[in-house]
Amino acid sequence: xxxxxxxxxxxxxxxxxxxxxxxxxxxxxxxxxxxxxxxxxxxxxxxxxxxxxxxxxxxxxxxxxxxxxxxxxxxxxxxxxxxxxxxxxxxxxxxxxxxxxxxxxxxxxxxxxxxxxxxxxxxxxxxxxxxxxxxxxxxxxxxxxxxxxxxxxxxxxxxxxxxxxxxxxxxxxxxxxxxxxxxxxxxxxxxxxxxxxxxxxxxxxxxxxxxxxxxxxxxxxxxxxxxxxxxxxxxxxxxxxxxxxxxxxxxxxx
Amino acid sequence: xxxxxxxxxxxxxxxxxxxxxxxxxxxxxxxxxxxxxxxxxxxxxxxxxxxxxxxxxxxxxxxxxxxxxxxxxxxxxxxxxxxxxxxxxxxxxxxxxxxxxxxxxxxxxxxxxxxxxxxxxxxxxxxxxxxxxxxxxxxxxxxxxxxxxxxxxxxxxxxxxxxxxxxxxxxxxxxxxxxxxxxxxxxxxxxxxxxxxxxxxxxxxxxxxxxxxxxxxxxxxxxxxxxxxxxxxxxxxxxxxxxxxxxxxxxxxxxxxxxxxxxxxxxxxxxxxxxxxxxxxxxxxxxxxxxxxxxxxxxxxxxxxxxxxxxxxxxxxxxxxxxxxxxxxxxxxxxxxxxx
Ligand SMILES: Nc1ncnc2c1ncn2[C@@H]1O[C@H](COP(=O)(O)OP(=O)(O)O)[C@@H](O)[C@H]1O
Ligand SMILES: [Mg+2]
Numbered sequence: 405x406x407x408x409x410x411x412x413x414x415x416x417x418x419x420x421x422x423x424x425x426x427x428x429x430x431x432x433x434x435x436x437x438x439x440x441x442x443x444x445x446x447x448x449x450x451x452x453x454x455x456x457x458x459x460x461x462x463x464x465x466x467x468x469x470x471x472x473x474x475x476x477x478x479x480x481x482x483x484x485x486x487x488x489x490x491x492x493x494x495x496x497x498x499x500x501x502x503x504x505x506x507x508x509x510x511x512x513x514x515x516x517x518x519x520x521x522x523x524x525x526x527x528x529x530x531x532x533x534x535x536x537x538x539x540x541x542x543x544x545x546x547x548x549x550x551x552x553x554x555x556x557x558x559x560x561x562x563x564x565x566x567x568x569x570x571x572x573x574x575x576x577x578x579x580x581x582x583x584x585x586x587x588x589x590x591x592x593x594x595x596x597x598x599x600x601x602x603x604x605x606x607x608x609x610x611x612x613x614x615x616x617x618x619x620x621x622x623x624x625x626x627x628x629x630x631x632x633x634x635x636x637x638x639x640x641x642x643x644x645x646x647x648x649x650x651x652x653x654x655x656x657x658x
Numbered sequence: 659x660x661x662x663x664x665x666x667x668x669x670x671x672x673x674x675x676x677x678x679x680x681x682x683x684x685x686x687x688x689x690x691x692x693x694x695x696x697x698x699x700x701x702x703x704x705x706x707x708x709x710x711x712x713x714x715x716x717x718x719x720x721x722x723x724x725x726x727x728x729x730x731x732x733x734x735x736x737x738x739x740x741x742x743x744x745x746x747x748x749x750x751x752x753x754x755x756x757x758x759x760x761x762x763x764x765x766x767x768x769x770x771x772x773x774x775x776x777x778x779x780x781x782x783x784x785x786x787x788x789x790x791x792x793x794x795x796x797x798x799x800x801x802x803x804x805x806x807x808x809x810x811x812x813x814x815x816x817x818x819x820x821x822x823x824x825x826x827x828x829x830x831x832x833x834x835x836x837x838x839x840x841x842x843x844x845x846x847x848x849x850x851x852x853x854x855x856x857x858x859x860x861x862x863x864x865x866x867x868x869x870x871x872x873x874x875x876x877x878x879x880x881x882x883x884x885x886x887x888x889x890x891x892x893x894x895x896x897x898x899x900x901x902x903x904x905x906x907x908x909x910x911x912x913x914x915x916x917x918x919x920x921x922x923x924x925x926x927x928x929x930x931x932x933x934x935x936x937x938x939x940x941x942x943x944x945x946x947x948x949x950x951x952x953x954x955x956x957x958x959x960x961x962x963x964x965x966x967x968x969x970x971x972x973x974x975x976x977x978x979x980x981x982x983x984x985x986x987x988x989x990x991x992x993x994x995x996x997x998x
Contacts, residue, residue, distance in 0.1 A: 453858065455854075455857075474857070475857040475858055476857050476859075476860045476861055476862050476863070477860075479857075479858060479859060479860030480860045484858070485858055487855070487858075491851075491852045491854065491855050492855075493848075493852070496847075496851075500844075503844060504844050504845065504847075504856075504859055504861075505859055507841055507844065507845055507848075507859060507860070507861060508859060508860025508861065510841055513842065514837065514842050514869060514873065516840070516841075516842075517842040517843065518833055518836050518837065519836075520836060520840075524840055524841065527841060528840070528841060531841065567859070571859060571860055
């Protein structure tokens with residue numbers, strides 16, 4: 405098992421946002437989580453990445469129980485994520501935003517800073533090289549020195565991907581990466597996700613754009629009112645009665 | 659490359675001016691004012707690392723300044739310790755109390771952090787004011803020695819003391835500069851921009867915040883210790899809330915989150931208020947509105963405003979140079995984040 409959740413549950417007062425979800429993410433594949441608004445998808449991500457502590461249940465990663473780890477420790481283990489709204493620093497360059505992504509793989513501290521040690525210089529170069537590498541990977545080399553505030557929405561999404569990749573992750577969780585961008589650009593992001601998988605990085609995304617999901621996902625889980633109502637391949641999901649009912653009942657698709 | 663040389667030249671010119679300053683004036687009062695301004699500058703650099711770069715506005719820093727001042731005062735006057743040993747201990751004591759207070763206050767954020775630390779600062783003032791047997795209460799502490807000789811160098815004259823203070827001020831600027839321009843500085847800036855994102859990037863935000871809090875109190879401690887040995891007399895008012903608001907004013911005018919802001923703001927305000935001394939407290943009628951306008955129009959102070967203006971100019975020039983190419987915002991923002 406690569407990454408799995410067992411009986412994962414999160415209550416907010418009386419509301420059960422995630423209800424006893426068992427799910428196993430497949431390594432080296434594109435996994436997707438779909439479901440209507442408020443189904444608990446983002447909460448599920450927050451539980452895995454350590455931002456929320458579950459009410460009950462477990463998160464297991466590479467055989468290790470990571471349920472109680474804080475987010476920074478989860479990141480160190482190789483689990484990266486992006487947020488539903490990209491919260492990059494608008495007044496800094498793309499490069500400056502991404503450089504910090506590799507900080508967790510460095511050790512230099514205040515002492516190194518004050519005395520400008522060899523280690524600091526080496527690690528600064530390491531972070532910069534890593535940033536350039538991931539910017540190249542997502543196709544943002546040209547924009548490296550532009551302010552985040554001055555690039556397009558789609559480029560911001562790519563920058564957020566780059567930041568996640570700079571942490572050297574084994575798996576990335578992407579929360580609605582294609583929200584707010586046009587179909588052509590969505591296609592571009594889909595290609596990028598495939599490229600990530602080709603590089604050996606597992607992808608797990610939340611997405612509302614069904615056509616895209618059905619095209620690229622290897623495995624899909626459907627959440628509704630915090631409960632897993634189905635999981636399987638795109639074809640299985642398309643023909644699943646519970647899914648059809650949930651979506652028709654909830655009117656708009658996801 | 660040429661800009662780097664320019665900056666280097668400016669820095670060298672400023673340092674040379676500071677070194678020559680005592681010889682440019684016969685007025686020992688001016689040397690006194692300049693020394694005092696340098697002491698405040700050290701404290702403002704400390705505040706800037708925490709409030710400007712990490713985004714945690716501490717209003718307890720007059721308290722830590724006072725702890726530094728009282729520590730060296732008590733250790734030399736009452737315990738009779740060797741001056742420089744007392745100096746080092748004063749910084750350690752301030753940092754240690756900073757660690758304890760940081761552990762508690764950093765559980766809060768934003769406005770709550772500011773309010774909480776404001777209260778902490780006031781409590782420090784009260785302790786100094788009321789703990790008569792230790793601090794001398796309102797009577798204060800007198801007879802604090804000037805810094806002891808280091809080998810053949812003595813610090814008994816105002817000019818030699820000026821150079822000692824200048825040395826510590828430059829050291830503070832250098833340390834702040836190196837911290838800001840390192841991975842550690844980037845880490846602090848990441849925390850300021852979004853703590854949530856920093857955590858996601860694997861940054862131990864709790865530990866980093868505590869370290870920068872302690873460093874920033876150490877700066878205040880150094881400033882306080884120098885102040886006590888410079889003025890030779892301290893009273894509880896050094897811990898008073900107005901002091902921290904003075905520091906904050908210096909920082910805001912110069913430019914919060916900029917590297918040159920603290921020294922620009924402090925020197926400017928200290929000298930202007932000297933010049934306006936004949937107005938007495940009516941000075942505030944001028945300072946108040948000016949500060950308000952500055953914060954509205956230049957949220958990153960004079961230095962931030964200057965860099966914004968320079969960037970705009972460069973941007974315009976770049977646009978003209980390749981008007982064919984539609985370069986939306988090919989601005990070197992390096993300055994914006996760290997230097998500006
Ligand atoms: N921090 C929180 N406190 C209280 N309720 C929350 C919190 N986060 C999410 N919720 C609630 O949990 C439910 C699931 O939210 P979310 O996971 O964001 O849904 P989705 O991402 O699937 O749209 C919603 O009803 C939401 O209001
Ligand atoms: Mg969501």
